Every structure is written in C-alpha cells, then in structure tokens.
Amino acid sequence: MIIEKYGKHFDYSLIDRNTGWRLQTIAERSIDGLNLGKIKESIYCPVCGGNDSDNIIEIYSFTYSKCLHCELVYLPEISNAEKLKEMYLNNDQELQKSPGDDLINSDNFRARVDLICKPKIDFILENTKYKNPKWVDFGCGVGDFVMAASEKGCEAVGYDIDNREVEHGQMNGSNIFCKDINENNAKEIVGLADIVSFISVLEHIPNCSSVLDMVVNASKGDANFIIEVPRFNSVSSLINLNFNDKVSRHMLPPNHVMLFTDNAFRYMLRKVGLKIDAVWYYGMDINELFGTLLLNKASRFLDIGDLKTLLNEMQLTLDKSKLCDEMLVVCSKDRSME
C-alpha cells in the first residue's frame, strides 16, 4: 500500500518572491533561454528512450513535448549537453541569472532549512525504517536539505557540481562537497548509504533515468531513494501554458529539461527497479496563479485584501486533488522484480 500525504504549509513572509522578483526573473530567464537555445541538439525521451512526441508549447525558444510512449513532458531539443553542464559548473558569465542565484543571494538559508527542508526530513524518516540513517544527497545545491537532515540526527552528506552553491552551504555549516558522482565513484559514495535523495534534481538531467539507474545499482539492497520532481499535471503548468512569456519557474527551459506525469514517473521507477512506498503532494500553484495575475499593472486598482493569508488553504485543495506542481516520493528496491 502506498502512503499518501497532502499539503505543506508555507510561510510566505519568510521567503518572499514578490512581483519585483518575478518581473526580474522573467526578464533574465527569457534572455538566457533565447541565448542558450541558439545551438540545440536533439535527444530521445530521457525516461523511455522513445522518439515520438506531441508538441505542447514553446517557451523562450524551447518546445516542451509529451512523449507518446511514456507520457513524459520534456524538451526534445535542448541546449548542447556540455553547455548545459557548464551552466552549473562555471555559472556561465554570459547568463543573466544562474540556477543558484536566489539560493545564494537572497534566500534566507536558516529559513529554508527549518521551513522547507525539515518537514520533508520528518516525512521521510516516518516512512523509512531508519532513525539515524547514513544519507547521501545527490545534487545538494546549497546544502539546506543536508543541514536539516544532520540536525534531525542523520549522518548526512551532500554532493553538487556547482562550486559556488557548495561554498555558500559550507559557509553556513552544511556537510557538502563539490563532486560529480559518476560510474567510477558511485559505489564508493553511495554504497553504504541507507538513504539517497534527489531533491529537485532529476528534471535538470537530460539522462535522468540512467543516472538514477547508476545510483540504484551502486546502492545496497535495503536503501531508500527519495525523489522530488515537478508534476506536469498541475495548475502551475496550466498557468505557464497560458502565460508562456511570463514563466519564472516550473516549465522553465532549459533548466527544467522535463516535468513528470504519474505514468512517466512510474515508468522510470520500473525501469530502474524501484517501487513507491510513500508520496507527499504539495506545491506553489496558487502562489504561481496570483503571482502571475498580479503582474498585470491594472490589478493595483483592485482591493483584494490580504490574499497571502488564503494561499495555504487554497493550495491544500489542489494538493488533495493531485493538481499540485511537486511531489516527494519515498522509494525502495522492488524485490519482486529480482
């Protein structure tokens, strides 16, 4: 039986992405998208390897399509793979806005640890057999998640290829290192881990399925795998589709190479030999909705009171309907497939 949980309270006063942030991000991301889209290369579906898809929408010169075989929503044409990796490695000087900019420049590290990460750690520990697990966080970014896990009694370590984010996290006391996990070192890094996590990571990796496969193969039999990914069947997608010149997150190319449908996600897990134990559904759809609508300058004539106080309740309704834009999934190796 799969355990399901819905809704995650968010304190909008602590991490505030207001209209100014949104306008600036839209401007910078659209320029970066257009630049990074100048040289593209074709890829097969990152999950099933298929080559047939229906085009959905063009955003900043990239086209999201839906795989006709596994239903993954992805970019069949992406920036050159080396270029994409460079974007994280060197924080390409040509970029208006690098992927980690908000995490480093403006977000409150402490608030992220307590508000965003610790509830996720609690959910994970509730749904695994481990109390003080050895934990490896893959693509740890600034290490807020690793910090939260450490403070909850876990033996946690994180790895990322973005040196700037790693240095920022280390300065904040997080046990993280700048290292690329690959075929040669995977066993050494994750071989003894009780828990391996991929928090908002797989959607950035054009060969996500084979990377996950590599880590699963290098891990021990009773390890748990934690995966957080963006959901395509969400209100945030609907908003991005309707306002495709005002995208600041979610369907954001080329960073988000893909978004998952439930079918595509299950397909990927079957392929690498994992099964789902528990899922937490949550998101920022309602914030996305009003954040986008309020970009219209005429909205200042409306008196809509303190909309912020209603966001959590409205979002919970979407979460319960699984129309939310994120999910956090606890997985384990599927013994029935051995």
Ligand SMILES: [Zn+2]
């Ligand atoms: Zn596919």
